[in-house]
Amino acid sequence: MRFTLRLDIINHRDVNVLVFYSGQHINYVINVYSDDNQNALYFLNRNIVDLNNTIVMTGDFNIRDNDWDPNYPHHSVHIEDLLTLAESLGLDLSPPTNPGPTRFADNPRDTNSVIDLAFINPNNSGFSQHSLHPELRRPSDYVPLIIEVSINETNINNSFWSISKDSEEEKNFTKAITDSTLALDTSNITSKENLEVVVQRLASIFNEA
């Protein structure tokens, strides 16, 4: 599978749009870091283009909300923007298989929080199947998320003919093209029509060789 970063779609320091082709569709994976001012969220809401087939949007959204953090008793003012964005991409908030904090507080007086989220297409078998891995966070106070999503890949069988290198056929093929090209009359290319005739003849030489 071949991935590319599509800066022509979204060019922002806090958002990556990765694209890959599965043989059937172009698929998108979106990585987001939305800071305390929600710059990435507002940018995406203002600039989102048609990204059908977004499989997953995940990252650090810096939004605490009772909807995904039962230990936090408030709702965020940003929740509507975030859910509207997800909906426009055809995604739903995916609950992890092992709910828990995704960021451990530096200060013991603060509470741990859930701010790293995954939005996945609800029709995907990976929806609500991702997991949190606090045992892998190492020195970071952030918990890694591991997401497994399914993709349908079409197998395209290609077949083609080729001439073996250094074979008699290759010599004959090269000779046929060379002889015919040398015999081609290019002395009278004085108009567009004449040029077209010569180009057509050159194409025929390759087809007939």
Place this chain on the structure above:
Amino acid sequence: MIKKTLKIFSQNVRKNKTLMNTILENNKNSMDIILVQEPPKSLIRCVPSHTDPTGDPIYSTPNHPDWTLFIRQDLAQENYT
């Protein structure tokens, strides 16, 4: 039609270079994509500039031979994905 699974690892590394290198090494055979938030960035080199005699600085993030790095390359040091 072949049904495949795409495995994605996502973590905010808080600009920690050692952690970033560890994630890249430990997941090289198990993950398809690693998404990083707040990646570390450091000065790679200065390139010739039309305006600055000392050159324009190029910053980038740790890479790994088993991974292809996708990052928005610009001259700014700050970058969070």
